[in-house]
Amino acid sequence: MRRHVVEEQMTPAAALRRPPLAAARDFDEIYRDHAPLVYRTAWGVLGSREDADDVVQTVFLRLLQRESPVEFQKNPGAYLYRAAVNVALDVLKARRRRPILVEHVEQLEIAAPSLDSRRLDELHQRLYAALDQLSPDAREILILRYMHKKSVADIGSTLGVSRAVVSLRLFRSRARLRTLLEGFAGDQS
Amino acid sequence: MRRSEHRIDELLDRGFTRFGEPSQEQMASDLARLRERLDPVVTRPLTKSSTDPRHHPARRWLMTSAAAAGLVVVAAALVWDVTSKSPARTVVESVDGPLYRVVEGEVRAIRAGSSLDIGSTVRTNGGAGAMLTLADGSHVEMRSRSELALERAADGMRVRLMRGGIIVSAAKQRDGHLYVETKEVTVAVVGTVFLVNAEEAGSRVAVIEGQVRVTQGATEKQLLPGEQVVSNPVMVSPPVSEAIAWSRNVESHVALLQQASVAAPVRAPQSPGEPRVAFEEVSIRWRQGSGGGGGGGRGQARGMDAAGGPCESAGQVQLDPRRLAVTRAGLLWLITAAYGVGPRGEEGNFDVRCRNAVAMKLLTEGPDWVRTLEFDVQAVLPPGTPAYTERQVERGEAPEIQRMLQTMLAERFKLVLKREAKEMPVYVLSVAPGGPKLTPAKERPATIERDGGISPANPSSMSTGLSLFPDCARLRRMTDGQVDERGADRCRRFDYGADTVVGHIRAYRASIDRVAASLRRLTERPIVNRTGISGAFDVDLLFAPTQPMLAVPVAGYVGQGKAILSGPSLFKALEDQMGLRLESSQVPVETFVIESVERPTEN
Numbered sequence: 145m146r147r148h149v150v151e152e153q154m155t156p157a158a159a160l161r162r163p164p165l166a167a168a169r170d171f172d173e174i175y176r177d178h179a180p181l182v183y184r185t186a187w188g189v190l191g192s193r194e195d196a197d198d199v200v201q202t203v204f205l206r207l208l209q210r211e212s213p214v215e216f217q218k219n220p221g222a223y224l225y226r227a228a229v230n231v232a233l234d235v236l237k238a239r240r241r242r243p244i245l246v247e248h249v250e251q252l253e254i255a256a257p258s259l260d261s262r263r264l265d266e267l268h269q270r271l272y273a274a275l276d277q278l279s280p281d282a283r284e285i286l287i288l289r290y291m292h293k294k295s296v297a298d299i300g301s302t303l304g305v306s307r308a309v310v311s312l313r314l315f316r317s318r319a320r321l322r323t324l325l326e327g328f329a330g331d332q333s
Numbered sequence: 334m335r336r337s338e339h340r341i342d343e344l345l346d347r348g349f350t351r352f353g354e355p356s357q358e359q360m361a362s363d364l365a366r367l368r369e370r371l372d373p374v375v376t377r378p379l380t381k382s383s384t385d386p387r388h389h390p391a392r393r394w395l396m397t398s399a400a401a402a403g404l405v406v407v408a409a410a411l412v413w414d415v416t417s418k419s420p421a422r423t424v425v426e427s428v429d430g431p432l433y434r435v436v437e438g439e440v441r442a443i444r445a446g447s448s449l450d451i452g453s454t455v456r457t458n459g460g461a462g463a464m465l466t467l468a469d470g471s472h473v474e475m476r477s478r479s480e481l482a483l484e485r486a487a488d489g490m491r492v493r494l495m496r497g498g499i500i501v502s503a504a505k506q507r508d509g510h511l512y513v514e515t516k517e518v519t520v521a522v523v524g525t526v527f528l529v530n531a532e533e534a535g536s537r538v539a540v541i542e543g544q545v546r547v548t549q550g551a552t553e554k555q556l557l558p559g560e561q562v563v564s565n566p567v568m569v570s571p572p573v574s575e576a577i578a579w580s581r582n583v584e585s586h587v588a589l590l591q592q593a594s595v596a597a598p599v600r601a602p603q604s605p606g607e608p609r610v611a612f613e614e615v616s617i618r619w620r621q622g623s624g625g626g627g628g629g630g631r632g633q634a635r636g637m638d639a640a641g642g643p644c645e646s647a648g649q650v651q652l653d654p655r656r657l658a659v660t661r662a663g664l665l666w667l668i669t670a671a672y673g674v675g676p677r678g679e680e681g682n683f684d685v686r687c688r689n690a691v692a693m694k695l696l697t698e699g700p701d702w703v704r705t706l707e708f709d710v711q712a713v714l715p716p717g718t719p720a721y722t723e724r725q726v727e728r729g730e731a732p733e734i735q736r737m738l739q740t741m742l743a744e745r746f747k748l749v750l751k752r753e754a755k756e757m758p759v760y761v762l763s764v765a766p767g768g769p770k771l772t773p774a775k776e777r778p779a780t781i782e783r784d785g786g787i788s789p790a791n792p793s794s795m796s797t798g799l800s801l802f803p804d805c806a807r808l809r810r811m812t813d814g815q816v817d818e819r820g821a822d823r824c825r826r827f828d829y830g831a832d833t834v835v836g837h838i839r840a841y842r843a844s845i846d847r848v849a850a851s852l853r854r855l856t857e858r859p860i861v862n863r864t865g866i867s868g869a870f871d872v873d874l875l876f877a878p879t880q881p882m883l884a885v886p887v888a889g890y891v892g893q894g895k896a897i898l899s900g901p902s903l904f905k906a907l908e909d910q911m912g913l914r915l916e917s918s919q920v921p922v923e924t925f926v927i928e929s930v931e932r933p934t935e936n
Contacts, residue, residue: 171375172368179364184355191352193359200367208375264351271348290349322341 175204178221181292181302182228188291189232189272199235203227219304229284236272274324282317289314422468423449423483429581432456432463435480449483451490456480457497462581467492470504471511471522476579486512498530500541500580517564521546526589527556528577535565539573542589552654554720559590562720572730578774578842578869587867610736612657612712617745617933619708644669644687652723655714657734661707663687664746664930665696671738672750673729674925683727690925693757693859699927706932712737745933751926759859761918762849764866770912774842774869797851799878799886800837801895834890835898836878842869845913852915855880855903864913876906 179200186199203224207216216223275283288294288302300310425432425447433440434447435454449455449465457463457475465473467483467490475481479497483490489509492499503511503522513520513529515536520529525543530536538547539561547554547562554562559573574587644666651658659667668674669687674696690696714737721731729735742748838851844867849860857880877900878887887897907913 175364175368175371179368180360183360183364187355187360188349188352193355193363196355197363197367200364201370204367204371208371264347267344267348268351271345286345287349290345318341318345321345325341325344 171208174220174224178224179204181221181225184292185225185228185287186232186235188287189229189236195232195235199228199231202231222303225288225302226280226284229287230280233272233275233283237276270325271321274321277324278317278320281313282320285310285313286317286321422451423453424466425449425455426464426466426472428457428463429461431458431461432475433458451483451485454480454482454495462579464581467504467511469509469511472502474500474502474580474582486510494529494531494536496531498528498579500526500528500577500582500586502526503543515564517549518562519548521548526586528561528573530576532568534568535563537561537563537568537576539576541573541577541586552720555717556719560719561725563722568722574844575842575847578844583869584867609740610733611715611740611744612737613715614713615741615745616711617708617741619706619932621705621707644684644691650683650723650726652721652726654720655716657710657712657714657726659708659710661709663705663707664699664703665691667708667710667738667742668696668748668750668925668927670726670729671735671742672925673735674923683729686729694924695755695757696925697927699930702932703927703930708933710741712741747929747931749928749930751928753924753926755924756919757859759861759918760852760856760915761861761863762845762852763863763914763916765908765912765914768912769864769866770910771866772871772873774871796840797838797854798836799883799890800835800839800875801833833896833898834878834887836876836880836883836903838872838874840870840872843872844869848872848911848913852903852907855882856915857882860915861918872911874906874910876901876903879903 182203183196183200186196187193190196190199206227207224213223215226275286278286284303285299288299294302296307296310296314299314300307303310425443425445427445428443432443433456434443434449435441435456440456443449443455455463455465455475457477457479461477463475465475467473469490473481473492476498479499480495481497481499482493482495484493485491486509489511491512491514492501494513494515499513501511501513501522503525511522513522515529515531517536518529518538520527520538522545525545526541527543527545528537528539528541530538538545538556540556540558542558545556547556549562549564556562561573561576574590577583577586580586644663651660659670662670666683666687669690670683674686674690687696714734718733719731721734725731726734836855838848838855840847840851845862845864848870849862853860875898877898880903891897901909904915907915
């Protein structure tokens with residue numbers, strides 16, 4: 145089975161050349177400030193503690209193994225949040241390729257999952273399939289807005305863009321999602 | 334427009350908050366743990382520079398090939414330790430993946446052939462196992478994600494297991510002792526093969542050969558082959574043969590277990606000359622159950638959820654170290670529990686097994702009250718009774734308690750059973766003419782494929798039922814293109830899947846016996862396994878869900894507009910996908926006829 149997160153292989157020599165990211169103290173600060181959003185994002189997308197763990201680990205491990213990217217130096221929070229969204233969506237995609245076991249014989253006599261929870265599962269599936277067709281910028285904004293309930297100003301400061309840009313992107317990406325989810329929205333009524 | 338704006342906001346709100354928020358406490362503890370795990374990578378470049386005199390110049394940075402192993406390896410950058418030539422006595426015999434030694438918080442990879450001093454801590458990562466040979470010649474097999482320390486004990490050596498699992502094949506101890514210790518228990522060893530797991534919920538010790546003495550706090554227990562003990566009663570206990578399924582020597586261990594079980598059969602309680610195995614004290618109360626149409630009821634009426642009948646046990650089994658309580662059990666239930674009525678290795682608790690036994694007429698006759706009275710049994714276990722779990726009792730894996738129940742039925746109920754063999758219809762599972770097509774079980778990291786209630790982290794996990802199958806290409810390939818029209822249409826519309834409902838048996842590290850148990854539930858007929866195949870396999874069997882057992886949920890999915898896989902049948906799927914054949918046949922099975930029984934006197 146292919147692992148959903150693939151680490152690049154690095155030769156020992158390349159690892160030696162790599163400048164240290166920062167002092168451990170700096171790393172602690174970065175971790176303390178940004179790991180919670182990485183974790184919450186992974187949790188929100190995947191809904192599993194183990195998967196959230198994996199995402200946090202992958203995001204920070206990659207950071208430590210790479211030469212500090214320019215984007216990271218410019219805005220560590222935005223860089224790590226983007227990484228979190230990307231890794232979490234990768235995990236979700238890998239998971240979608242696998243069948244979902246919905247009924248166990250042992251449980252059949254007890255109760256099938258309620259229709260509501262199935263409907264929510266379907267919405268979740270459709271939503272993330274639609275999200276796949278949007279740009280990374282749009283995905284990040286939508287997740288901050290609807291999952292983390294951030295205001296336009298907060299989104300702007302997390303991503304390092306102006307409020308006007310946030311508003312515009314939010315408007316466009318929501319319109320695009322409306323089209324993509326049209327069938328589902330229609331079913332609702 | 335405004336309405337649709339509203340709707341999209343509502344959809345996004347609901348979709349994006351499907352899983353809610355993680356609890357603050359959980360997040361804080363997970364993040365702290367993860368930060369700790371990253372430690373070796375974070376501190377390395379800063380605190381351990383080449384100017385550190387303790388460091389040998391031959392050490393070099395090593396990046397493990399995480400991608401090849403299919404893992405995210407925590408200690409991605411490690412120090413390669415080639416200096417360990419001190420007079421150590423424990424030797425790393427073999428490794429099948431990265432093995433690490435933890436020294437002063439730093440993690441170093443070590444190879445087969447390296448020696449380890451007393452005081453060393455070693456760790457296996459996901460996907461890796463290792464075999465160590467201790468100074469006394471004992472072998473310790475570590476499973477993946479395990480960590481242990483080698484320590485000196487007052488009269489020998491101690492292996493301290495911090496997490497994961499080990500199987501110890503202890504050499505005969507000449508002058509000292511070998512101990513294995515976890516947070517909860519200490520195991521003293523003489524010359525034996527046994528398993529120790531340090532799990533999150535507690536510790537587990539299981540014996541494969543010989544005997545071990547397990548101490549937990551002030552209590553001490555002796556375990557025999559096939560027996561196991563857990564430090565926390567909430568832990569489930571799969572059969573020992575499953576708990577050791579990860580071992581590379583699983584086959585020889587299972588053979589040892591089988592030898593032991595042949596040597597020590599469960600004895601009938603009333604045989605003259607046998608020691609009487611009985612509860613120290615038994616209290617039995619009874620009432621008219623709902624099956625009998627009321628009258629004389631002692632307890633409250635059954636709730637709506639309890640179906641009633643001779644096999645129900647509403648309160649199930651409660652077990653603590655000295656007491657066994659069974660509430661509202663019919664006599665047939667008690668007989669099933671005491672004698673393990675039904676095919677050997679049958680899955681399911683006694684409610685299910687009892688119902689099956691009655692339906693298949695394996696348990697018959699007796700006066701009417703047998704089918705209507707419910708009994709509450711409270712029993713005190715004699716000291717020295719193995720510490721079985723409730724699950725073991727429910728699965729019929731607690732032979733001592735079964736013998737005590739047999740004695741209780743004979744003495745208090747004056748039960749006389751006639752046991753005889755009977756021909757009954759079964760399915761025989763055998764190898765198909767083309768030979769088996771089985772996938773030997775692989776060790777996998779615990780972090781993948783947790784869906785559907787099965788997980789590679791469990792020694793053996795299995796799931797039988799329906800799946801919503803999303804992968805069109807694979808579905809077509811596996812079922813000879815028999816995806817129905819609606820399924821094919823979905824394949825075209827959604828790139829990620831068809832959401833076709835399929836019958837599915839999926840397992841990691843399952844024996845063929847467990848597969849047979851799944852087939853039994855699906856076909857509702859006993860399965861006789863004549864494959865002669867031992868070992869653990871990964872199973873992924875897809876079939877048309879036409880079994881009556883699956884009819885209700887399948888109808889539910891039809892109602893939701895889902896596509897249902899129309900072929901192959903379970904029989905064809907078994908042959909094509911696993912190289913196994915399932916054929917209808919007749920075999921002799923032991924049946925129990927109640928010759929006579931009396932209502933017990935109430936205490």
